[in-house]
Amino acid sequence: AQHLLGIEPLHPTEITTLLDLADQYANDPNSVRHRDVLAGMTQINMFFENSTRTQASFELAGKRLGADVMNMAMQASSLKKGETLIDTALTLNAMHPDLLVVRHPHSGAVDLLAQKVNGAVLNAGDGKHEHPTQALLDALTIRRAKGRIHRLSVAICGDVAHSRVARSNIMLLGKMENRIRLIAPPTLMPSGVAEFGCEVFHDMEEGLKDVDVVMMLRLQKERMDGGFIPSEREYYHRYGLDAAKLAHAKPDAIVMHPGPMNRGVEIDGTIADDINRSVIQTQVEMGVAVRMAAMDLLARNLRARRGAALEGVM
Numbered sequence: 154a155q156h157l158l159g160i161e162p163l164h165p166t167e168i169t170t171l172l173d174l175a176d177q178y179a180n181d182p183n184s185v186r187h188r189d190v191l192a193g194m195t196q197i198n199m200f201f202e203n204s205t206r207t208q209a210s211f212e213l214a215g216k217r218l219g220a221d222v223m224n225m226a227m228q229a230s231s232l233k234k235g236e237t238l239i240d241t242a243l244t245l246n247a248m249h250p251d252l253l254v255v256r257h258p259h260s261g262a263v264d265l266l267a268q269k270v271n272g273a274v275l276n277a278g279d280g281k282h283e284h285p286t287q288a289l290l291d292a293l294t295i296r297r298a299k300g301r302i303h304r305l306s307v308a309i310c311g312d313v314a315h316s317r318v319a320r321s322n323i324m325l326l327g328k329m330e331n332r333i334r335l336i337a338p339p340t341l342m343p344s345g346v347a348e349f350g351c352e353v354f355h356d357m358e359e360g361l362k363d364v365d366v367v368m369m370l371r372l373q374k375e376r377m378d379g380g381f382i383p384s385e386r387e388y389y390h391r392y393g394l395d396a397a398k399l400a401h402a403k404p405d406a407i408v409m410h411p412g413p414m415n416r417g418v419e420i421d422g423t424i425a426d427d428i429n430r431s432v433i434q435t436q437v438e439m440g441v442a443v444r445m446a447a448m449d450l451l452a453r454n455l456r457a458r459r460g461a462a463l464e465g466v467m
């Protein structure tokens with residue numbers, strides 16, 4: 154593929170290829186041997202929405218692979234003077250970047266931008282739509298902890314309705330033939346999830362019964378524009394992951410959270426820090442490896458396309 158815009162268009166074999174390569178990078182992330190992979194290539198990171206993990210790990214991944222990495226300060230860009238997203242994209246495209254990493258608050262904005270540029274675009278999260286590298290790093294974390302990424306029972310809990318992380322994970326876990334249980338209050342459960350083969354629960358203890366993986370989500374108040382926002386105290390009581398609720402999952406179930414995490418809202422701090430159950434720090438670690446693998450594969454494709462175009466004119 155030319156871009157990585159979502160999990161939806163990926164074939165299970167493409168997911169496995171990417172995870173296998175990411176696994177190799179995870180075993181040896183700092184090796185100088187990787188420095189030639191993106192040598193001579195330019196990577197531009199454009200984050201129109203806040204990020205800690207995704208932006209830092211894309212920057213590190215690019216640098217470890219030898220790319221020239223530029224972080225656009227979007228708050229200080231000419232978007233503030235009224236320039237459109239497309240004009241910004243065309244302007245940057247004229248500088249010939251090879252890889253563009255884009256996060257945007259609007260669903261579909263990254264796809265739109267990808268149609269206007271010649272380089273490879275990686276979606277770093279667009280609105281409520283997709284966050285493909287998050288789902289891939291979650292899959293690698295699960296595969297390393299459980300030894301496989303198929304035929305597992307996975308609970309995705311919390312604000313499913315506003316979550317691009319949930320959407321990309323539902324796509325990926327479904328393609329890899331896992332059982333997906335969604336647990337959320339009715340107001341935070343999207344409609345139509347049954348068509349993706351997900352089981353729906355509104356009660357944590359019932360939904361967590363005998364699962365292998367517990368994936369918690371943050372309450373995304375920034376996307377609840379004007380809608381119902383639950384009280385944090387009430388929400389924690391019913392949907393916050395604590396030891397009592399976790400006891401319903403399998404004894405060796407792992408606990409995940411994409412971050413940023415709100416302790417005492419969707420998860421108890423002791424559970425988040427319990428190194429016997431929580432793989433939250435591993436998720437961050439795998440984020441760098443997955444982004445190295447994604448950019449490596451897209452760069453190979455970019456070189457092949459440029460080589461073919463050159464042959465065409467000679």
Ligand code: CP
Pocket residue numbers: 203204205206207208278287411412413
């Ligand atoms: N998980 C995730 O996307 O985190 P950031 O918003 O910090 O990048």
